Amino acid sequence: MEWLQETYATYQSTLAYIGLNGLLALSVYTTLSCGQLALGNAGFAAIGAYAATLLTMKAGAPFGLSLLLGALLPALVAVPLGLPVFRIRGVFLAIATIGFGEVVRIGLVNWEYVNGAQGIVAIPQKASVGLVWICLAGALFVLSRIRGSKWGFALEAIREDEPAARTMGIHTARYKLAMLVLGAALAGLAGGLEAHFTFMVAPNGFSFGRVVDMLVFAVVGGAGAFYGPAIGAAFLTLLPEVLREVSPHLGIEPGPLRMLVNGLVLLAVILFLPQGLVSLPAWWRERLASRRSA
Amino acid sequence: MSAGLLQVEQLERTFGGLRAVDGASFAVRPGEVHGLIGPNGAGKTTVINLVSGLLAPTGGEIVLEGRPIHGLPPHDIAGRGVARTFQNIRLFPELTARDNVLVGQHRRRRPSLAARMLLLRSAREEERQAGERAAALLTQVGLSERVAERARNLSYGEQRRVEIARALASEPRLLLLDEPTAGMNPVEVQAVAALIRQVASGGRSVLLVEHNVRLVMDVCHRITVLNFGRVIAEGTPAEVSRDPAVIAAYLGNPK
Structure with missing residues (x-):
């Protein structure tokens, strides 16, 4: 027991x-699931983290309310961001949304009320593992219910061929915006939880590198299935622990080894398993079948 | 402008200096199979793209059931009962035939997300019905065996038929078919001809762009002939096939 x-x-x-990174990976997945590479999620997480923190510490709000509003605020911010940026797509959309994230970060650095670059410390630790x-499970549940619904099919159609989807009567702009809002809420929730777990x-903590991490989780896990990003996040969060041992x-020092192995894992997945770790069982079955027939 | 389900008036679309559609006017009546033919580059596909809203006209009017639709986004036009297929097949390649047809039902289906979140049985029931409708449509186009196959694994002719099923899934009042039999064998062409007649007999209108002259003569009630974006002839198949301007456009002017 003690052990x-x-x-x-x-x-x-x-x-x-594992849970926080899972939520963040899913927040990138929401827009990826309809074929949009939007990378403003570090910004959304920052808004959620700061909003929840300020509500807890300055307004004395109950933790549940802080978390809820920490998810709601970035979701609201996503609407005026999404309306113009979804007029562009592909790498241009990625750049514009990365720009949004940087604007949020630099804004926080220059905001004295929240101690600028030093940030806020001694946040009460209210979030438990x-x-x-539970939040990750909730997010997975919501995404699992979208899949296979009229909504889910609309998202897949947009990912596959957006103009064709429009001629099916799908209001593609509305669906893309909805997924950006959902992703922003998930990122904000993760931000609020993280702040109340790490005390600070x-x-x-919300730099460009953070959103790259989220994207790598999603790609390594596999963005073709709603649970893939969570699996990628779990795998890549556990990996450094194993490497430390x-x-x-x-x-070799743990730090450089981690970078090396992370890079190798990403490269290996992109080259050999483009559908991510979730496609490993299918890939294995195929290999076995082809060996048997040979 | 009363008799037409679809009324196209002085439609114009330019691409830079090119007048792809140059003042074309025609009407499609309810329950009519209307052929749109012409030599390559006559502007037929551009007309389909304009009517379905993928392109906005640079001039003229498109009126559906008395209401102008030109300049509306494609999803609004689809919502008013216009469905289409594509000359260069545009199925959702990673989705199964059935799921492609389910996407086609988008405008008809009740939203079920809230019910799904609450794990209600009504959502599952709605999905079962939608799935059955999709299977029935695929059976109608002769693909009952291929329901669960990914679209990209289907043959060319099969893909075209899935596209037709996907378009019919929205129960459109006007079906735009852009070369539905291109690349099909004669047996498949006959099946498509029968399908087009069946659609029209149900009171829907079909605007058919097609190079297979025999099919056009066979199934169309009336035909509009385009050349260089202009209407050069209009009438029944028999009238059009005798029209000297049509013969000149297809075969060149006799010296």
Whole structure:
């Protein structure tokens, strides 16, 4: 029993980050599922984190309300952002939304009320690992119910051929915006949870690199299935823990080893498993079948 | 402008200096199969793109059931009962034949997301009905065996038929078919001809762009002939096939 408690205490942070990164990966997946590469999610997470933090610390709001509004505010911000940026697509959409994220970060750096670049510390720790995982489960449930519905088919149609989808009567702009809003809410929720788990928020936690991480989680896990991004996040969050154990035996510092292995994993997935880790079982079955027939 | 389901008046569309459609006017009556023919580059596909809203006209009017639709976005035009197929097949390649047809039902289906979130049985019932309608439509175009196949794995002729089923799934008042039999074998062409007649006998109108002259003569009630974006002849198949301007457009002027 003691051993279990000790292990939990050691890996509590890892377990929480599996859930937080899962939520963030899903927040990128929402727009990817209708073929849109929108990368403003570090900005949405920052808005959620700061909003929830300020509500808890300055307004004395109950934690549940802080979290809720921390998800709602970025969702509201996503509407005026989405209306103009979805007029462009592909890499231009990615650049415009990255720009949004940077604007949020730089705005926070220059906002003295929230201590600028230093950020806010001593936030009460109110988020538990369990709560993080419940939120992830909720997000997965919502996405699983969208799949296969009239909505879900509209999203797939937009991803496959947007003009053709429009001639089917699908108001594509509305669906794309809805998914951006949903993604913003998920990112904001993750931001609020993270702030109340790690006791602190700072603008540099929401840099461009953070949204690249989210995208890598989604790609490595597989953006073809709603649960793929969560699996990618879990895999890539656990990997450094494993490497930390291994690195002394290899005589390499954990930090550089992590970067090296992360890069190799990403490369290997893109080259050999373009549908992500979730396609591994199918890939394996195919291999077995072809070996049997040979 | 009363008799027409679709009324096209002085329609014009230019691409830079090119007048792809240059003041074309014609009307499609309810329950009519209306052929739109002409040599390559006559502007037929442009007309289809204008009517379905993928392109906006640079001049003229498109009126559906007395209401102007030119300049409306494609999803609004689809919502008013216009469905189409594409000359260069545009199915959703990674979706199954059935799911392609389910997308085609978009405007007809009740929203079920809230019910799905609450795990209500009504959502499952609605989905079952939609799935059955999709299967029935695929059976109607002779693809009952291929329902669960991904669109990209289907043969050319099969893909064209899925496109027709997907367009019919919205129960359109006006069906725009852009070369539906291109690349099909004669047996498949006969099946499509029968299908077009069946659609029209149900009171729907069909605007048919087609190069297969025999099919056009066979199924169309009336034909509009385009050349260089202008209407050069209009009438029944027999009238059009005798028209000297049509013969000149297709075969060149006799010296």
